[in-house]
Structures are given as structure tokens and as C-alpha cells.
Amino acid sequence: MALITKRVYGSEDVLPKDSYKWQFLEKLMREEAGSFGFKEIRTPVFEHTELFQRGVGDTTDIVQKEMYTFNTKGGTSITLRPEGTAGAARALLEHAIYNDGLPVKAYYFVSCYRYEKKQANRYREFHQFGLEAYGTESPAADAEMICAAQSIFDRLYIGDRLSLELNSIGCPECRAEYYKALKEYFSQHKGDLCDTCLSRLERNPMRILDCKSPVCSEIAKNAPMVLDYICDDCREHFEGVKRLLDASGVKYTVNPKIVRGLDYYTRTVFEFVANGIGAQGTVCGGGRYDGLIEELGGQRMPALGFALGMERLIALLDSSDVQLPIPDTCELYIASMGDKAQEKAFELLKRIRSCGVYAETDIVGRSLRAQMKYADKIGAQFSVVLGDNEIERSRAEIKNMQTGEKREIRLDNGFAEDFLQVKIESGNKSAEYFK
Numbered sequence: 001m002a003l004i005t006k007r008v009y010g011s012e013d014v015l016p017k018d019s020y021k022w023q024f025l026e027k028l029m030r031e032e033a034g035s036f037g038f039k040e041i042r043t044p045v046f047e048h049t050e051l052f053q054r055g056v057g058d059t060t061d062i063v064q065k066e067m068y069t070f071n072t073k074g075g076t077s078i079t080l081r082p083e084g085t086a087g088a089a090r091a092l093l094e095h096a097i098y099n100d101g102l103p104v105k106a107y108y109f110v111s112c113y114r115y116e117k118k119q120a121n122r123y124r125e126f127h128q129f130g131l132e133a134y135g136t137e138s139p140a141a142d143a144e145m146i147c148a149a150q151s152i153f154d155r156l157y158i159g160d161r162l163s164l165e166l167n168s169i170g171c172p173e174c175r176a177e178y179y180k181a182l183k184e185y186f187s188q189h190k191g192d193l194c195d196t197c198l199s200r201l202e203r204n205p206m207r208i209l210d211c212k213s214p215v216c217s218e219i220a221k222n223a224p225m226v227l228d229y230i231c232d233d234c235r236e237h238f239e240g241v242k243r244l245l246d247a248s249g250v251k252y253t254v255n256p257k258i259v260r261g262l263d264y265y266t267r268t269v270f271e272f273v274a275n276g277i278g279a280q281g282t283v284c285g286g287g288r289y290d291g292l293i294e295e296l297g298g299q300r301m302p303a304l305g306f307a308l309g310m311e312r313l314i315a316l317l318d319s320s321d322v323q324l325p326i327p328d329t330c331e332l333y334i335a336s337m338g339d340k341a342q343e344k345a346f347e348l349l350k351r352i353r354s355c356g357v358y359a360e361t362d363i364v365g366r367s368l369r370a371q372m373k374y375a376d377k378i379g380a381q382f383s384v385v386l387g388d389n390e391i392e393r394s395r396a397e398i399k400n401m402q403t404g405e406k407r408e409i410r411l412d413n414g415f416a417e418d419f420l421q422v423k424i425e426s427g428n429k430s431a432e433y434f435k
């Protein structure tokens with residue numbers, strides 16, 4: 001196939017017949033985030049490359065191998081965002097949003113770009129929904145963050161089918177001890193580690209734990225566990241998170257192997273994991289990154305958040321028995337014959353659409369017969385046919401397309417009123433989701 005009609009590898013189209021899923025999920029997530037007091041933040045799709053080098057961490061796979069980086073005509077190096085947090089943190093600093101009061105709570109929908117290896121269920125352009133909170137160290141913030149993710153999954157009826165895996169990776173102080181233990185352990189396997197992990201060994205040995213190479217991950221299985229090394233403060237923090245999750249009835253498993261792939265994580269890390277969707281089952285991952293804002297040159301400010309993969313979630317829902325509500329079909333189709341009737345149709349449609357009714361008419365120039373065929377095809381619930389006779393009488397028949405039942409309807413100011421009456425009497429229940 002010619003390149004011009006083929007999408008770039010790793011990108012996807014959302015077709016008109018499927019977009020309702022995205023719209024439904026986005027609406028649900030906005031509502032849920034809103035009910036927790038999060039407000040939307042929108043940041044650019046590209047940022048200065050340095051932001052991600054600093055904010056994601058230059059020992060990560062993302063920064064080392066996967067970023068879409070290029071120079072502008074002016075010679076500035078910019079990068080398409082590989083994740084949503086760095087941009088939000090940059091905006092927080094640039095606009096000093098923290099001066100408006102703490103905590104700052106924001107949610108985002110972003111498209112992200114990573115040059116991933118070719119692999120099923122891996123996209124090079126993918127979409128995330130995420131929450132961010134800044135300016136609170138309390139375990140209550142961690143618990144609230146996790147509760148928000150949980151309640152999104154609950155509303156989709158998959159809350160009990162995902163497992164929430166929780167861990168604490170400690171603070172920089174207690175991690176020093178842990179790094180020492182990791183270095184000692186991995187040094188014994190130096191000969192077997194991949195090149196990337198060898199370079200990580202000195203700078204960030206924890207990254208070795210989520211190396212995707214089979215040899216490295218086999219070695220990592222017996223590596224020391226971070227939970228055995230965390231300090232009393234971190235342990236107490238972790239207990240606080242668990243206590244509030246228990247109080248909220250959120251079930252979790254402590255999984256000491258979860259470390260997340262980004263350098264700036266501290267203390268709480270968590271993942272919602274599903275089994276059976278592609279290479280990796282993590283639908284949502286997040287945690288605390290108290291070091292991030294400082295890393296970006298700001299004052300010390302604790303922070304936390306999560307990101308939820310939209311494509312993964314939709315794949316999961318598609319493979320489950322959960323049915324997202326299908327959007328309304330056309331409520332009224334007005335067929336017309338002749339210019340006068342067409343003008344009338346446009347006039348009536350303006351009235352009826354202003355009442356929130358989904359209504360269509362012919363915009364192709366079809367015969368009456370073909371118009372009715374189209375009305376059938378789009379599943380129109382009612383139809384009206386306009387010709388010279390109807391215009392003259394200012395009355396027409398409205399037909400219930402399912403039952404075949406016909407009624408008279410006024411074509412003057414009473415049109416909308418009559419239609420709504422017919423609709424109510426037919427007992428037609430249209431889904432409320434998109435209203």
C-alpha cells in the first residue's frame with residue numbers, strides 16, 4: 001500500500017464507530033477526578049529535551065532509547081512528551097501555581113510518544129489519563145490518589161478484576177543502604193547483565209530490577225528487597241497509606257518487586273494489574289515523587305500521581321464482558337421532496353436540535369426511497385416525510401420506525417412540542433450518558 005494511505009507504525013486511529021468508548025471513559029474520568037477535587041491541566045505536546053532528561057531521569061529506558069527528540073529550525077532541542085508528569089511539574093513551577101494554595105491537584109489527558117520496540121499492544125503514540133498532587137507529604141494523599149483510581153475502575157465494573165499492587169521504595173536516605181546491597185548483589189552477576197544494566201549498576205541499580213531482558217530479570221528475581229531496607233519514617237508512612245486504604249475498603253497486595261521505571265519515585269509506588277492483555281498487564285501505575293520538583297530546580301515540594309493507559313484500558317474492556325453504553329441512535333429523520341420541503345426540513349431541524357434532539361435530513365441529494373433506506377440504516381427512531389402537500393397543510397405524519405405506528409404532527413411552532421410528546425408516549429428511553 002502506498003505510504004500516503006498508511007498510518008505510521010505504532011500509531012492508531014480512533015474511528016467514528018469506536019470514538020464513543022473514548023468519550024465515555026473521558027467523561028467518567030473527568031467526573032471522578034472532579035469529585036476528588038482535581039482540576040484539568042493541559043500542557044504542550046513538546047517540551048525542552050532537558051525537562052525529560054531531568055524530570056524522567058537520564059538512566060531510564062525512556063530517556064536513553066525511546067524519546068522522539070529533534071532540533072527546531074532555530075536549533076532548540078525539543079522532545080515529544082514521553083509521559084505526562086514532567087510537563088505538569090514544569091507548568092507548576094513556571095506559573096508558581098503552588099502560590100494559589102496547597103495541595104495543587106490536577107488531572108490530565110495526554111498523548112505520549114515513545115519509540116518502543118515492535119511488540120503487540122505497544123504503541124509509539126499512546127494516551128494517558130493521570131492525576132497529580134503537589135505540596136503534601138501525608139500518606140492521606142497517597143491513599144486518596146489510589147482511591148481515585150480504584151473508583152474509576154469500580155465505576156467500570158472492573159475494580160474487583162484488577163489487582164492493586166503496592167510497595168514502598170523508601171526515601172533517598174534509606175535507599176543509600178539499599179543501593180549498596182543491590183550493587184553488591186548485581187556485581188556478582190556482572191558478566192551476565194546487559195550493557196544498559198552494567199551502566200545502571202553504578203548510577204541507579206534499582207533500574208536493573210525492571211530491565212526487560214530475560215537474563216537480567218532472571219538475575220533480578222533473587223535481588224534484595226527494598227522493603228527490608230526502608231527507614232522508620234518511610235515504614236510509618238507506608239503503614240499510614242495502608243491504614244487509609246483499609247478504611248476505604250480498597251484491597252491491595254504488597255508486592256516488594258514493584259519499583260516503577262522512573263528515577264524520581266520515592267516511597268509509595270503502586271500498579272493496577274490485569275492479566276491477559278498483551279505483554280504487560282499494568283493498566284495504571286503511579287506513586288510518590290518527592291524529589292521531582294527539586295530535581296527541576298524548584299523548592300523542595302512533595303508530589304505524587306498516577307497515569308492510566310487509555311489504550312490498555314480499552315483493550316481490557318473490549319476483552320471483558322463490560323459493555324460501554326452505545327450512544328443514541330438518530331431520534332428523528334426528516335425526509336423531503338423538492339426545494340420548499342428541504343427548506344422546511346432545515347427550519348424544523350433547527351428547532352428540534354435546539355431541544356437536544358439528535359435529528360438528521362438528507363445532505364446527499366437522494367431520492368425519497370433512498371432517504372428512507374438511509375433512515376433505516378442509521379436506526380432512526382422516527383421519520384417525517386415532507387412534500388408540497390405537507391407544506392401546504394402545515395401538517396405531516398410522523399412514523400415510529402419500529403412499530404410502524406403513525407401520528408399527525410404540526411409543522412409550525414408546535415413541531416418540537418408535538419415531537420417530544422410523541423417521543424414520551426412511545427416510551428422511548430434514550431441513554432442519558434451523552435446528554
Ligand SMILES: [Zn+2]
Pocket residue numbers: 170171172173174175230231232233234
Ligand atoms: Zn526512608
Ligand SMILES: [Zn+2]
Pocket residue numbers: 193194195196197208211212213216
Ligand atoms: Zn538489563
